Amino acid sequence: MCEGRTSPRTTCVASDNDKEIIFPMRILVLGGDGYLGWPTALHLSAHGHDIGIIDSFARRNYDYEMGANSLVPIRQMQRRVATWKEVSGHTIQPFIGDLTDSEFLELSLRDFGPEAVVHFAEQRSAPYSMIDRKHAVYTQVNNVVGTLNLLYAIKDIDPSIHLVKLGTMGEYGAPNIDIEEGFIEITHKGRTDVLPYPKQPNSFYHLSKVHDSHNIQFACRIWGLRSTDLNQGIVYGQRTPETDLHPDLSTRFDYDGVFGTVLNRFAVQAAVGYPLTVYGKGGQTRAMLDIRDTLACVELACTNAAEPGEFRVFNQFTESFSVKDLAERVARVSPFEVEIDSIPNPRVESEDHYYNAVTTKLPSLGLKPHLLSDDTVLHLVETAREHKDRVNFEAIRPTVNWRSTHSDVSIAGGAVGS
Amino acid sequence: MCEGRTSPRTTCVASDNDKEIIFPMRILVLGGDGYLGWPTALHLSAHGHDIGIIDSFARRNYDYEMGANSLVPIRQMQRRVATWKEVSGHTIQPFIGDLTDSEFLELSLRDFGPEAVVHFAEQRSAPYSMIDRKHAVYTQVNNVVGTLNLLYAIKDIDPSIHLVKLGTMGEYGAPNIDIEEGFIEITHKGRTDVLPYPKQPNSFYHLSKVHDSHNIQFACRIWGLRSTDLNQGIVYGQRTPETDLHPDLSTRFDYDGVFGTVLNRFAVQAAVGYPLTVYGKGGQTRAMLDIRDTLACVELACTNAAEPGEFRVFNQFTESFSVKDLAERVARVSPFEVEIDSIPNPRVESEDHYYNAVTTKLPSLGLKPHLLSDDTVLHLVETAREHKDRVNFEAIRPTVNWRSTHSDVSIAGGAVGS
Numbered sequence: 125m126c127e128g129r130t131s132p133r134t135t136c137v138a139s140d141n142d143k144e145i146i147f148p149m150r151i152l153v154l155g156g157d158g159y160l161g162w163p164t165a166l167h168l169s170a171h172g173h174d175i176g177i178i179d180s181f182a183r184r185n186y187d188y189e190m191g192a193n194s195l196v197p198i199r200q201m202q203r204r205v206a207t208w209k210e211v212s213g214h215t216i217q218p219f220i221g222d223l224t225d226s227e228f229l230e231l232s233l234r235d236f237g238p239e240a241v242v243h244f245a246e247q248r249s250a251p252y253s254m255i256d257r258k259h260a261v262y263t264q265v266n267n268v269v270g271t272l273n274l275l276y277a278i279k280d281i282d283p284s285i286h287l288v289k290l291g292t293m294g295e296y297g298a299p300n301i302d303i304e305e306g307f308i309e310i311t312h313k314g315r316t317d318v319l320p321y322p323k324q325p326n327s328f329y330h331l332s333k334v335h336d337s338h339n340i341q342f343a344c345r346i347w348g349l350r351s352t353d354l355n356q357g358i359v360y361g362q363r364t365p366e367t368d369l370h371p372d373l374s375t376r377f378d379y380d381g382v383f384g385t386v387l388n389r390f391a392v393q394a395a396v397g398y399p400l401t402v403y404g405k406g407g408q409t410r411a412m413l414d415i416r417d418t419l420a421c422v423e424l425a426c427t428n429a430a431e432p433g434e435f436r437v438f439n440q441f442t443e444s445f446s447v448k449d450l451a452e453r454v455a456r457v458s459p460f461e462v463e464i465d466s467i468p469n470p471r472v473e474s475e476d477h478y479y480n481a482v483t484t485k486l487p488s489l490g491l492k493p494h495l496l497s498d499d500t501v502l503h504l505v506e507t508a509r510e511h512k513d514r515v516n517f518e519a520i521r522p523t524v525n526w527r528s529t530h531s532d533v534s535i536a537g538g539a540v541g542s
Numbered sequence: 543m544c545e546g547r548t549s550p551r552t553t554c555v556a557s558d559n560d561k562e563i564i565f566p567m568r569i570l571v572l573g574g575d576g577y578l579g580w581p582t583a584l585h586l587s588a589h590g591h592d593i594g595i596i597d598s599f600a601r602r603n604y605d606y607e608m609g610a611n612s613l614v615p616i617r618q619m620q621r622r623v624a625t626w627k628e629v630s631g632h633t634i635q636p637f638i639g640d641l642t643d644s645e646f647l648e649l650s651l652r653d654f655g656p657e658a659v660v661h662f663a664e665q666r667s668a669p670y671s672m673i674d675r676k677h678a679v680y681t682q683v684n685n686v687v688g689t690l691n692l693l694y695a696i697k698d699i700d701p702s703i704h705l706v707k708l709g710t711m712g713e714y715g716a717p718n719i720d721i722e723e724g725f726i727e728i729t730h731k732g733r734t735d736v737l738p739y740p741k742q743p744n745s746f747y748h749l750s751k752v753h754d755s756h757n758i759q760f761a762c763r764i765w766g767l768r769s770t771d772l773n774q775g776i777v778y779g780q781r782t783p784e785t786d787l788h789p790d791l792s793t794r795f796d797y798d799g800v801f802g803t804v805l806n807r808f809a810v811q812a813a814v815g816y817p818l819t820v821y822g823k824g825g826q827t828r829a830m831l832d833i834r835d836t837l838a839c840v841e842l843a844c845t846n847a848a849e850p851g852e853f854r855v856f857n858q859f860t861e862s863f864s865v866k867d868l869a870e871r872v873a874r875v876s877p878f879e880v881e882i883d884s885i886p887n888p889r890v891e892s893e894d895h896y897y898n899a900v901t902t903k904l905p906s907l908g909l910k911p912h913l914l915s916d917d918t919v920l921h922l923v924e925t926a927r928e929h930k931d932r933v934n935f936e937a938i939r940p941t942v943n944w945r946s947t948h949s950d951v952s953i954a955g956g957a958v959g960s
Binding site: 261 | 644678679682683686687690694719720722726728729730731733734735737739741742743744745746749753756757760763765890896945
């Protein structure tokens with residue numbers, strides 16, 4: 125089981141986790157206080173890995189800017205880490221700072237000495253990036269510069285560090301051919317090459333991820349860095365085996381028009397008796413996955429590192445759904461009366477298109493997906509119901525329109541782009 | 543002759559220029575004080591267009607940073623503009639400021655009211671972008687943010703403005719299939735789509751242009767902007783009919799290892815008796831063009847605007863050469879004894895590869911290329927010889943190595959990356 129592990133610090137030990145042999149690694153989770161970063165850190169820590177997290181609390185600040193909040197209360201990072209220590213006995217080492225501060229980033233990397241870095245630390249909302257010019261510029265600068273700083277830090281400090289980078293299936297857009305995993309063999313005028321899969325992203329946020337992918341691929345080529353780009357689908361779910369251990373360990377549950385992803389948002393709308401807001405015809409088909417599969421995929425990527433110089437791309441999703449399908453599913457499963465409301469699509473996107481994306485690499489590494497079950501949907505609605513007194517109804521509807529995004533919109537009291 | 547012109551401000555008039563009918567337009571040249579921006583502004587002005595230029599003198603500042611200079615003396619912008627007025631009777635309106643200052647950019651755009659914007663205003667040196675982390679970050683932020691600000695300004699002020707953006711053939715890298723103009727038809731698993739041509743750029747600078755292309759394409763799609771992305775080859779030459787009218791009108795002639803493009807650099811090396819520095823085997827093949835063809839191509843793009851919502855890509859070059867071919871050409875034509883020196887390649891690139899790029903759109907609009915002649919090479923060498931007392935020999939050799947680019951290199955006295 126030790127074959128193919130290339131990091132010199134990795135040793136084979138037996139853990140008591142499901143009686144599996146695991147290989148404890150030192151893993152630094154960037155954005156480790158966020159919706160997915162935090163449960164990922166817990167999951168990896170529970171599995172015996174030594175975990176550090178970096179966060180600047182940018183995500184918590186967006187809440188203040190938007191007048192939004194996590195439906196489920198979340199604790200401050202220090203409290204989360206302390207409770208995890210009490211509950212599990214495991215230590216998570218926090219580093220507070222921002223990736224755009226290269227000096228901080230280098231010090232943290234030197235101090236922690238990771239074998240793998242999992243990079244969630246980006247502005248990740250498409251609507252947020254489309255609010256106005258400033259938010260578009262912020263999103264691209266924040267994401268691109270943070271990742272550039274990280275590439276340089278890895279190169280200078282320890283080029284054997286495996287960069288596991290969160291990308292998005294949205295990088296591909298919706299081409300009229302099958303979506304492959306990062307690369308595609310093209311035969312053209314009698315010659316053949318395997319080239320990066322053409323990208324057609326649909327927001328300044330998605331574009332920032334495309335920029336990152338190109339930068340990372342280049343760094344792997346010229347410096348021999350190793351990286352896995354996880355082109356992740358839309359994640360749903362809010363509970364994991366670890367977050368369920370104690371209320372202090374909960375992760376975010378976003379339902380607002382800016383940061384709420386589609387199924388989570390529908391669940392909250394159903395729980396509070398607000399119509400499910402389907403954008404346009406709802407025929408937009410998207411690749412999706414359960415939050416627990418995100419954690420499993422990230423761990424699989426970490427424990428099966430890319431080779432030096434390798435830039436590999438995994439399409440990280442388990443199923444595809446149209447937005448309309450999801451709304452109907454929530455309506456059917458919900459114990460409450462649910463209305464579905466088609467509203468004008470604030471995005472510029474096709475509402476009826478071919479969509480067939482390939483995902484073979486993660487299953488081949490052993491991913492056993494949690495497919496979307498009625499139970500999961502019900503769980504989401506029930507969790508939302510439990511906290512329905514915290515809902516800010518003002519924040520639910522989409523407030524950012526792709527067409528009318530202006531140069532500079534001042535945001536006050538959550539009146540984003542309105 | 544007025545068919546297909548969509549700008550409401552354009553009128554048909556006869557000019558006295560070669561007795562052709564031309565359509566005077568208001569064109570704003572961003573980076574209009576630079577190597578190509580300045581002669582482009584002159585060329586368009588000579589052809590009867592109303593020209594404004596924006597520049598922040600970033601390019602002149604890089605000279606101070608690098609301890610380098612233009613071999614041919616260049617005048618300050620105010621003097622250039624005044625001499626042009628004296629020589630030609632035409633006014634060029636200058637705006638001094640930077641595209642990353644969105645307020646300045648918006649004011650300039652409103653004030654000048656262009657029908658087309660020609661965007662040269664980016665950091666354009668691959669080696670400069672590879673000096674260290676700070677220069678990589680600077681290059682990407684400067685180029686990407688400047689272009690984002692421009693897209694928003696056009697959208698808000700006048701979406702009918704045609705954005706003519708300078709890209710580079712280097713965006714494509716050197717794939718093993720023919721390079722098409724921006725898009726490629728791909729048939730895959732029985733389905734077909736026309737998708738953006740896959741990009742494999744080879745420096746953080748080239749990457750910044752790829753990022754720009756993706757951002758511009760998106761802006762055309764969602765906002766209906768119109769843009770022509772000129773994927774330009776490596777430009778050689780330093781004299782144009784307009785710059786020849788008066789020494790004050792000269793444009794830059796760069797020969798240093800950071801900003802000097804290959805043929806210009808070889809000409810200077812030949813003129814001063816310095817060996818021609820060929821990187822590695824010299825089999826790197828690159829698309830190239832004469833500076834006079836750059837001016838013609840930009841004008842063709844301006845006077846044949848893209849349609850609203852259209853993002854079109856022109857491959858802007860006329861011939862392809864290997865670096866070794868060019869060195870041998872210079873050695874053969876030069877009146878002086880010339881040595882060719884193969885030095886270790888500071889870049890990470892293939893020195894022996896397939897290269898066949900397509901260019902049909904500019905010829906179809908009427909481009910009549912100046913193919914590389916011995917006369918042109920001789921002209922370059924003679925111009926260099928005339929100013930050889932200005933050569934800083936320290937600046938000639940490549941000082942930036944793709945492999946050993948560090949996080950932070952302090953630059954003093956031109957000792958870049960050494």
